[in-house]
Amino acid sequence: MKNRSIKVPYLARVEGEGAIQVRVREGAVKDVKFKIFEPPRFFEAFLRGRHYSEAPDITARICGICPVAYQMSAVHAIEGAFGARVDGPLRDLRRLLYCGEWIESHALHIYLLHAPDFLGYEDAIRMAKDYPNEVRDGLQLKKVGNDLMNVLGGREIHPINVKVGGFYRLPKKEELTELIDRLEWAIDVSAKTVRWTSTLNFPEYEYDYEFVALRHPSEYPLNEGRIVSNKGLNIDASEYEKHFAEEHVGHSNALQSVLKDRGAYVVGPIARFHLNFDRLTSRVRALAEEIGLTPPCTNPFKSIVIRALETMYACEEALRIIRSYEPPEQPAMPVHARASTGYGCTEAPRGILYHRYTVGVDGTIREARIVPPTAQNQKSIEGDLARLVPAFASLPTEQLTHRCEQAVRNYDPCISCATHFLTLVNEA
């Protein structure tokens, strides 16, 4: 293979519109593009002038798959600006809602988007002919996550119950305890999923990434924590923009996040797992050890197994929260607007999601900044493609192309999210 061109004009089984292109000249990778042609939607612009209370409902519309992540980063940032802190059962309920999103998003990705790659199917529907039980289990697991979101959020896509300070309506205890049996089932099925995904064939590929995730003193991170990495980063969300920058890269038609001075990094399940293994439950850790997957894991193709481990964690955590839930007196704590800037960073299913809002004294948003996880993983996605193509050069082009697609899907990219902040710039 002297000269070769790997092209996927419209990536399938990802969220949003993207493409990949890798050019090899004289045996060397010349050009790698993870192209994003999703049209921009200008969220940061139309948040200006809106009342802070609208931010959770508006930013949810950035992504149909991870709306809760947007709502959570938004409310934390705004509460931070107002010097408010939501604690106790309300904080637990937010965590519970987020568990629901992790379960549905991870189950969707594992079974419907990623597993077909490993088993050689175009999609999960075709896969279901040979793996009916797995696909059925996967769909029901996803449904458990969606049901949690339905109860707490009102609906699974763009939930309506999240507000700055808490919720509009509290769930009754029995609305949550009704889910206990199914969550217990979901723990078993996610453990089965861990074992099943661990038997897949993983391409031999490792890379020494810089992993970036939240780190909390006692919890596996969802809503809170410091932003840390395996290469020494340890900062508060308010310092995010000091350490991370977005670069215009002519060949990629997009802004790419980098760690200043260090470059590409990885966010998402593999990064969280690497940095927070000790915060998983003992059952999840024991299972990870049983299948022989503990940090460091530097093969991104194994992220499918880590997603399954995180799904199991989210089911266990949801069960723990539900069992200890006693409704608080008020669905939300009072918050008082003041002129200030607030920062929020939470763990979306696909990695950290950063929000910053400057709010005026009348509660009007003056400025908003949002950095979604896929923008942050973009540069590592391109790095993987540049390294994979020479590493698997012996594969026929069709298989190599598929391998590249699979490598992009390792990141569970959410292109719709990314694009609303990324440019479609032509080379200047």
Place this chain on the structure above:
Amino acid sequence: MKQQRKPKLAVWKFASCDGCQLSLLDCEDELLAVAGEVEIANFPEASRAVARGPYDISLVEGSITTPHDAERIHQVRRASKVLITIGACATAGGIQALRNFKDVREFASIVYANPATIEALAKSTPIADHVFVDFQLRGCPINKYQLLEVLSAYLHGRKPNIPNMSVCVECKQRGIVCGLVTHGPPCLGPVTHAGCGALCPSYHRGCFGCYGPKEAANTGSLSAWWAGKGMTERELLWNYRNFNAYAEAFRKESEAHEE
């Protein structure tokens, strides 16, 4: 009419959040049954496999915001026997239609460092502004059971049973006490198309118009009521400017409250 082969279903995306097409994958109990009735011929979010058109049913998500997409929607229409728009973006321009009230270049400069290179039309417009649409399913997001109903209806050659009443009627059907006339949070229920099952009122908040204006929505009367309760012009404006801001009834009413 006897079907010799399974009808071909295609799903197309324009500017959107992907949530409405995700609704199909969120039909956890029905997905495999649906896949048994139709050939999923083009659905990139779910499958690498792409079958050639023409397609018996095309579901279109998202609004038209770029010159390229304004061309592409015509190709989709030509390849589709029935074209159904799903969601507020496709039926009303979506939240991104908030740009329609501003100078898009100003918007681009807020988000992007190099706004001159952003390829974006001045307005985000619904699909029906560009091509003939057979049926419009509303909602931000759509109701997945309504999606199944619409698919089932077109597969069987009947009219979809999608009630076009207001959210108010759904509230009454559920026996929810009217917030508007009791404690009075702003509620768009009287002018908003049904479909959500009066979700927000059942969560103790007012409707904020996810399903867009119902037919013959009397927005003027609702605004007068709200104004009587002390709502400012600015608040009135923003209440109509959300996910369906560019739908005619909401657009006109919001413009009436511009300073």
